[in-house]
Amino acid sequence: MRHSTDLRNQGWGYSNWYQRFTSMASPNQFLFGDDGVPLINSKNGLAATQGYIDSLSHHSPMRSAGAGPSTMATSRPAARR
Amino acid sequence: MTCACSNLPKFLDNAGNTGSTVTGKIGSMLLPGTEMDGKIVRRSVLWFSLTGMVSSQSEYPEVAYLLLQWLGSARIYAWITANPGGYFDPFSLNDFADPLERETYHAYHMDVVRATVARTVPSINCPGATAFHNALDENLMASLTGAKTAAQAMANTADAWAKITRRTGEEKIIATINANKAAWPTVLDPA
Numbered sequence: 469m470r471h472s473t474d475l476r477n478q479g480w481g482y483s484n485w486y487q488r489f490t491s492m493a494s495p496n497q498f499l500f501g502d503d504g505v506p507l508i509n510s511k512n513g514l515a516a517t518q519g520y521i522d523s524l525s526h527h528s529p530m531r532s533a534g535a536g537p538s539t540m541a542t543s544r545p546a547a548r549r
Numbered sequence: 550m551t552c553a554c555s556n557l558p559k560f561l562d563n564a565g566n567t568g569s570t571v572t573g574k575i576g577s578m579l580l581p582g583t584e585m586d587g588k589i590v591r592r593s594v595l596w597f598s599l600t601g602m603v604s605s606q607s608e609y610p611e612v613a614y615l616l617l618q619w620l621g622s623a624r625i626y627a628w629i630t631a632n633p634g635g636y637f638d639p640f641s642l643n644d645f646a647d648p649l650e651r652e653t654y655h656a657y658h659m660d661v662v663r664a665t666v667a668r669t670v671p672s673i674n675c676p677g678a679t680a681f682h683n684a685l686d687e688n689l690m691a692s693l694t695g696a697k698t699a700a701q702a703m704a705n706t707a708d709a710w711a712k713i714t715r716r717t718g719e720e721k722i723i724a725t726i727n728a729n730k731a732a733w734p735t736v737l738d739p740a
Contacts (some may be wrong), residue, residue: 473551482686491592494585495735503722509707517699
């Protein structure tokens with residue numbers, strides 16, 4: 469049985485996507501090239517995103533959008549100011 | 550399995566967390582990764598958090614600075630952090646070794662957090678960071694709901710990031726990106 473509860477809602481879920489994407493090259497999958505061009509529209513960006521979508525089938529029911537767990541309530545600056 | 554903030558075991562694996570079915574059953578482990586060339590690349594992400602600053606309009610800036618310096622010193626920060634009701638989280642080698650912090654945050658967890666820090670990349674830390682995050686966030690949500698394919702989400706996010714870069718100033722963004730590269734880890738794990 470495989471289940472996860474990592475956050476997928478707006479305002480929180482994308483932090484888990486960053487972890488997927490940056491681990492898809494060795495030693496790192498950078499977000500930008502040295503010239504500042506985004507590297508996310510790529511084979512690895514597509515794989516990270518498709519995996520992020522597909523793993524929803526193993527996810528527990530989510531809380532309402534915008535909510536984080538109580539242990540995280542003040543741990544992140546307002547990302548959506 | 551979940552990926553949560555580092556204080557989850559402190560507050561949930563806690564005798565005071567009465568009535569919970571998870572108390573006493575929590576474990577910590579390194580995050581999953583990608584296997585490449587016989588090695589596993591595991592990467593967590595550092596989220597830049599709230600920071601104490603001294604106002605340029607302060608009547609007593611030196612005193613304010615000294616207070617922040619005292620609060621951030623190894624012994625005092627560890628004492629505040631170890632407090633069961635405290636909110637600051639361990640982040641330094643001193644924290645991970647501090648006996649009181651290891652008690653409230655749990656020794657099993659502190660060792661994993663220390664190992665995770667060595668595998669952590671900095672999140673976007675440049676002017677316009679919030680705009681970069683929001684563009685990705687909105688496109689990922691659209692992909693999760695099926696409003697966009699994964700390919701469309703990445704293409705649209707990359708377009709938005711390019712616009713944010715131009716708006717903010719390419720030279721400024723490129724300088725920050727390349728300076729931050731020194732903070733990206735090189736640790737790989739055996740497969």
